[in-house]
Amino acid sequence: MTKTILTFRSFVRHIVWLVAWLLVIVAVASVPAYFILDAFGINLLTLISMVLANPQVLPNFMISLTQTQPTESLFLFTTFPGFTFAALFSSILMIWVERKFVAKIQLRVGPQYAGKYGGILQNFADLFKLLFKEIIIPDKADKKVFIAVPLALMFVAGSLLALVPAAPDFYIANPSVGVIFVFALIGLSPIIALLAGWASNSKYSFLGGLRALHQMVAYEIPMILSVLGVVVLSGSLSLVSIVEAQSGIWFILLQPIGAIVFFVALLAELERIPFDLPEADSELVAGWQTEYSGMTFGIFTLATYIKFYALSGVFTVFFLGGWFGPSPVPPEVWFVLKTFLVMLVMMLPRAVMPRVRIDTLLRGGWTKLMVLTFVNLFLALLIVSLGLYHAGGL
């Protein structure tokens, strides 16, 4: 796309625009480059100053760059608890499992033809179909926001993934305020749904966005309050310490009400059936994702399933003892198994339940779940104040 420069004014504007973009790109690219090189043991700033002082250093640097090994942190970010595993596990495996599982419950067959066993390659077929489809941006849509929304959803999903510890050493970040961090990231999703609905400039999208906003705001507060019991029992806001506090007994046994409330709120947050009002396909086509086509829709699906995996992992961390399990099986496998189980249980309602009405949904969130969380918090305080439980065992 080239713009013709006709006047001096447009020439100046062109130059200013170029410089502004250059500054933005340099600012955005230099910081990650610094950290990535830092992970390999190379400090970019000292390197630049060395090269400027003595140009002969550069060939030596080239040689040393070929000899470095990928470090553990890079592996964590990209491979195991990080993005690749989550994307493959949640979107490739779990979508197939979901389709097959729901089909079996409903006495259907499910995907069947692609691949040798049970249509296991069906997702790859769908992926390639999406990759080759045209990305249609509606004429009256707000293009910038329209394109930015799938990326923002991906950002939220990936950031959630970084907070979930998969094993004693397998976590990307362990901030001291991890629990609040999780809720801060969850709190960003209503903005994304609302902006997607607004930017599409379609009535289905906008209605879906408003529904998503109402639902997520109504269920966010019970969700935060239901975890307070876990925080009281473990005495920490860090996810790793919460798992370590469950070495004796899992919190689902001490906090059954909290676990149920958190589970229901998760279902609502992930817009899964019976709480799929924002994307009710019989009324709103696909809710706030209606106008997205091709790979933008693919990114939505991928981000939704990564979020699904990450939040199931958060449930495992809070209530199912994270990586703890009988010893011959390694802790990473225990974590993935438990997360898989949570995801399966979350898929169950999809097979058997109808959609709830919006007033039932909102009343349930604001009144019933809220009361249950206060009962749960009272029980947790009772357990601690009677001296029945200290972090790490009974």
Next chain:
Amino acid sequence: MVDLTDIVFVGMSVVVVGGAISALEAREIVYGAIGLAFSFFGVAGLFFLLDAPFVAVFQITVYVGAVAVLILFTVMLVREGRWMRDSLSSTGRLVGVLTAVVLAVSLALAFAASSLLKTAEQATAPSFTGIGQYIAVQYAPALELLGLVLAAAILGAMMLAKVERKDKP
């Protein structure tokens, strides 16, 4: 030698100031709300830089997750084409710039006169448990007063909503 902290600080400041400017200057009012959310994000980043993750995370939870959502929602409900179609008059613009300059200079002078610039020594980063103990023990009366204020605000909102509903036939 430029420290990495300085680079991140400058980047975050650009985000904060740029977000604030776009929040005020955007023609499309939804863009203004998005700019405000970005500005809040930048402030959270500055808090991270200052070793205060607790405040930073609450900045994101409360300001981006609640206040920005509220503003976006309100803005979308009253969406009526493009707002602010007519630009300001030149006198209005002049008065605005003068007010901003006077305010900025006086704030800078106030900061220069205060002792804020001298507290550069290394302090231990406060943990959230320490903050919680302060709030629950030393500042408990203030906490309870805040709770009362919030309860009064909620009751007032409910009263307003109820009166509005009665007016309708």
